Amino acid sequence: MNTEDFRPEKEVKIFYPPQRVLMGPGPSDTHPRVLNAMARPTLGHLDPVFTEMMEEIKSLMRYAFQTKNRMTFPVSGPGSVGMEMCFVNMIVPGDKVIVCRNGVFGGRMIENVERHGGIAVVVEDKWGEPVDPQKVEDALKKNPDAKIVAFVHAETSTGASSDAKTLCELARKHDCLTIVDTVTSLGGSPIKVDEWEIDAIYSGSQKCLSCPPGLSPVSFSERVTDLVKNRKEKVHSWFMDISLLLNYWGSSTRTYHHTAPTNALYALHESLLMLAEEGLEHSWARHRRNYEALKAGFATLGMNYVVQEEYRLPQLNSVFVPEGVDEKEVRRRLLDDYNLEIGAGLGDFAGKVWRFGLMGTSSRVENVLFCLNVLESVLSDMGMKVERGAAASAAHQSYAANPMF
Numbered sequence: 001m002n003t004e005d006f007r008p009e010k011e012v013k014i015f016y017p018p019q020r021v022l023m024g025p026g027p028s029d030t031h032p033r034v035l036n037a038m039a040r041p042t043l044g045h046l047d048p049v050f051t052e053m054m055e056e057i058k059s060l061m062r063y064a065f066q067t068k069n070r071m072t073f074p075v076s077g078p079g080s081v082g083m084e085m086c087f088v089n090m091i092v093p094g095d096k097v098i099v100c101r102n103g104v105f106g107g108r109m110i111e112n113v114e115r116h117g118g119i120a121v122v123v124e125d126k127w128g129e130p131v132d133p134q135k136v137e138d139a140l141k142k143n144p145d146a147k148i149v150a151f152v153h154a155e156t157s158t159g160a161s162s163d164a165k166t167l168c169e170l171a172r173k174h175d176c177l178t179i180v181d182t183v184t185s186l187g188g189s190p191i192k193v194d195e196w197e198i199d200a201i202y203s204g205s206q207k208c209l210s211c212p213p214g215l216s217p218v219s220f221s222e223r224v225t226d227l228v229k230n231r232k233e234k235v236h237s238w239f240m241d242i243s244l245l246l247n248y249w250g251s252s253t254r255t256y257h258h259t260a261p262t263n264a265l266y267a268l269h270e271s272l273l274m275l276a277e278e279g280l281e282h283s284w285a286r287h288r289r290n291y292e293a294l295k296a297g298f299a300t301l302g303m304n305y306v307v308q309e310e311y312r313l314p315q316l317n318s319v320f321v322p323e324g325v326d327e328k329e330v331r332r333r334l335l336d337d338y339n340l341e342i343g344a345g346l347g348d349f350a351g352k353v354w355r356f357g358l359m360g361t362s363s364r365v366e367n368v369l370f371c372l373n374v375l376e377s378v379l380s381d382m383g384m385k386v387e388r389g390a391a392a393s394a395a396h397q398s399y400a401a402n403p404m405f
């Protein structure tokens with residue numbers, strides 16, 4: 001065999017992705033400033049200029065998470081790696097963990113507990129509902145030997161938000177540490193790590209931070225660092241052992257752990273800087289304002305939300321597909337004809353629900369109006385009775401009634 005035998009069968013050219021508008025469950029659009037930052041010259045991961053920027057990322061992350069935790073840094077891997085890092089470091093085989101499941105990602109947490117040798121005590125809530133604090137308290141009372149409470153703050157599969165402050169209070173009252181998934185909430189909804197005394201928190205770069213996928217911001221309390229320091233048996237992952245990672249991210253005399261994705265980290269630096277420039281409260285209010293406008297438009301199309309109003313995530317809008325509409329065909333037309341990506345329902349919601357993301361830079365007035373207009377056109381073309389222009393008009397009225405501060 002010669003080298004030519006291994007050439008690709010089809011001719012391969014430069015890959016130019018189409019310019020989509022990403023309004024699904026994530027990734028969201030990357031801001032041009034962030035894309036630009038990624039294209040800057042690659043530096044070595046121990047270059048002093050780069051390590052100075054790493055310190056800035058850590059302090060910008062502390063602002064985003066509202067924490068003074070020393071151990072706050074981005075993991076080189078998507079949100080799932082941040083998730084796994086929390087469980088693998090904090091669980092000693094045989095530990096009992098109370099895990100709340102009200103959608104797909106709570107299920108992933110159960111998998112993590114079991115794969116790392118823990119015993120999962122599952123608190124179930126219906127898809128579309130928040131985690132019920134009463135059920136968590138009952139489980140804590142029934143399992144006084146539980147070590148950890150784990151839950152998803154913003155369940156992307158349904159669009160439901162859970163009361164992280166109350167759940168953390170309950171966990172602490174029963175002497176448990178907490179693991180909180182904020183992949184879809186960081187930057188889009190309030191998170192106060194120190195005030196709520198969250199012990200381990202992870203997120204993702206690709207949702208409300210307007211950054212490409214592939215990095216997972218995490219933060220750990222001193223209680224977690226002490227726990228890991230005092231573990232008798234080694235953490236069951238070399239790559240994710242936080243005490244080893246600290247030699248790179250945590251100390252001034254940095255030593256090689258793995259080759260950090262330098263250009264991806266420039267992107268995160270830029271996106272966190274943009275969040276700090278905008279201000280957290282402004283960003284949370286922007287996400288809410290755009291949600292209000294989208295909601296007003298959906299109402300004119302007779303589209304109902306899955307989640308009760310008070311538990312809705314402004315950045316993830318799950319709505320029932322109108323009766324008699326071919327939901328897959330709508331998504332296909334939106335993507336093929338208008339370059340607009342929206343999300344399908346998962347699990348029990350497959351075929352019944354659409355998920356509209358308004359995350360990060362995708363959460364903006366133009367996107368809301370564009371989405372409502374093209375959705376209205378597609379539904380009308382497909383035979384649904386709609387009043388043309390009503391959705392955008394309702395959104396306009398909502399914007400006028402809710403001026404940005």
Ligand SMILES: Cc1ncc(COP(=O)(O)O)c(C=O)c1O
Binds near residue numbers: 025026078105154155
């Ligand atoms: C709530 C939640 N947790 C975890 C993840 C996993 O993140 P990733 O896909 O970046 O691994 C996601 C991804 O969408 C998510 O929405």
